[in-house]
Amino acid sequence: MISGIILFFNFIFAVLFIVVAYSPYISPVRYPLLSCLGLLFPFFLLIIVCFFVFWLIFHYKFALLSLIVLLICLPQIRTYIPFNFRSNDLPSGRVKVLSYNVMAFDNMKMVDGENPILRYIAKSNADIICLQEYAVSADSSQLNQRYVDEVMKGYPYRDVSVVGNKNSNNRLALFSRFPILLVHRIPYKSNYNGSVYYELSVEGDTVSLINNHLESNKLTLKDKEDYEKALASLKSGKMQMDKRSLVHKFADASIIRAEQARIIADIIAKSKNDMVVCGDFNDSPLSYSHQIISRHLKDAFTHSGCGLGISYNQHKFYFRIDNILVSRKMKTYNCFVDHSIKDSDHYPILCYVSKKQ
Numbered sequence: 001m002i003s004g005i006i007l008f009f010n011f012i013f014a015v016l017f018i019v020v021a022y023s024p025y026i027s028p029v030r031y032p033l034l035s036c037l038g039l040l041f042p043f044f045l046l047i048i049v050c051f052f053v054f055w056l057i058f059h060y061k062f063a064l065l066s067l068i069v070l071l072i073c074l075p076q077i078r079t080y081i082p083f084n085f086r087s088n089d090l091p092s093g094r095v096k097v098l099s100y101n102v103m104a105f106d107n108m109k110m111v112d113g114e115n116p117i118l119r120y121i122a123k124s125n126a127d128i129i130c131l132q133e134y135a136v137s138a139d140s141s142q143l144n145q146r147y148v149d150e151v152m153k154g155y156p157y158r159d160v161s162v163v164g165n166k167n168s169n170n171r172l173a174l175f176s177r178f179p180i181l182l183v184h185r186i187p188y189k190s191n192y193n194g195s196v197y198y199e200l201s202v203e204g205d206t207v208s209l210i211n212n213h214l215e216s217n218k219l220t221l222k223d224k225e226d227y228e229k230a231l232a233s234l235k236s237g238k239m240q241m242d243k244r245s246l247v248h249k250f251a252d253a254s255i256i257r258a259e260q261a262r263i264i265a266d267i268i269a270k271s272k273n274d275m276v277v278c279g280d281f282n283d284s285p286l287s288y289s290h291q292i293i294s295r296h297l298k299d300a301f302t303h304s305g306c307g308l309g310i311s312y313n314q315h316k317f318y319f320r321i322d323n324i325l326v327s328r329k330m331k332t333y334n335c336f337v338d339h340s341i342k343d344s345d346h347y348p349i350l351c352y353v354s355k356k357q
Contacts, residue, residue: 007062010051014069017044021076024291028258032251035258038286039250039319041080042308045073079285082302087333091354094333095202097324098126099278100348101213104135108143109343115143115151116343122151126350127177128200130211132280134160134173159183163194163213170194172211172279178202188263190215190256193282195264199273208271210264212279214289215256217249254288257281261289268296276353277325280346284319297325300332300351309337314345322349331356 021044023037048066055063070077098121105117121129136145152158155175161183164170170192174180182199193216198209268275277297283289285299301309301320311322326332335351 003059003062006051006054007065010055010062010065013044013047013051014065017048017069018072020044021073021286024286024288026288028251028254028288032255033247035254035288036247036250038284041076041284041286042318045077045080076286079299079302081308082305084304084306086306087304090333090352091331093203094352094354095128096124096126096350096352097128097130097276097278098124098348098350099130099132099211099280099322099324101132101280101322101344101346103133103344103346105143106343108135108137108139110142110147115147116341118143118148118151120341120343120348121175122154124348124350128209128276129155129173129175130209130278131173131175132211132213134171135169157200159196159198161185161194161196163196164190164192168192170213172196172213174198174209174211176200178207181206186210186263186267188260190260192216193260195260195279197267206273208273208275210267210275210277210279212264212277212281214260214279214281214283215253216282217253219246219249253282257283257287257289258292261292265292265295268293274330274355275325275327276330278323278349280322282321284321285323290323294325296328298328298330298332300324300326300335300353301337301349303335304332304351305335305337309335309349310339311337311347311349312345313339313342313347322346324349324351324353326353329356330354 020037020040023035026035028035048069052063052066102117105115136143136148152175155177157176157180158174159180160171160173162168162171179201180198181201184197186195186197193213195210195212200207200209277293281289309320310318311320324335331354333352337347337349339347
């Protein structure tokens, strides 16, 4: 009797887990709330694994249900939490790519005459550096353009582009060791966010690059505090939601990101060059926007990273929202999210990229 009840709940959670795992294929425009189910993926994965272990101990035949569901969702599990071995055999023609939301370099703060974020970037030895929320100050006591020019003198090719509307102070920046052939701001509607398309000359080949800062979820400090309280009080019940609730803000932003993602995906599909797409997607790896943008690409972290790769580090939003994607014919090595620097609200993501050998 008790086994039958537990098996019934196991079946219900198994069905829900499949829906959650494949929610990136649900259009946010048609079903905005359902499209956000990917955010619940780690919780449902943990529940299914617990059912699997429970049945292995007490009634091993019933473990088959959870095992089948885990196999059905294996591609999504691998996308969310991949396990790849680190490679020590890197090809000679590799290019190191870094993507980092720098949060205005921690509000352009200087510590003992240095900005820790900019120093980290310069010492990363990356060949291509894509930054989001780039900013400099006119105040000589803060991070200013002269300081940036001095620290980043090893990068002769660079571009800083304003994104969002005309009153936006948000900028995307590219620092490159390779010549920049073309800069084009991708036209889509957003008050603050945006994407920029570049073409680079890399060892005689033209490589397309898109630096992204997709639509933010526009969460206030109170929203983030409510989220933390909700996590702390899961045992006592759900947080009450109204029209301006956390869930609805995620849903509203996902609708906007869906259109942005489709515009970017169309550019990717039409390009005949090798392609690198990176930046802050403001969405999890199991989201509609990630699924659309990566349709003709592969996720560098999924193919050469290991673990969850959490790239946002505040208010317990434990998600990988920063990405490096590349053309399918390109090879990636040792993609990782570097947790050693905590001066921004994001961690940087880095990866080696080369042509397929």
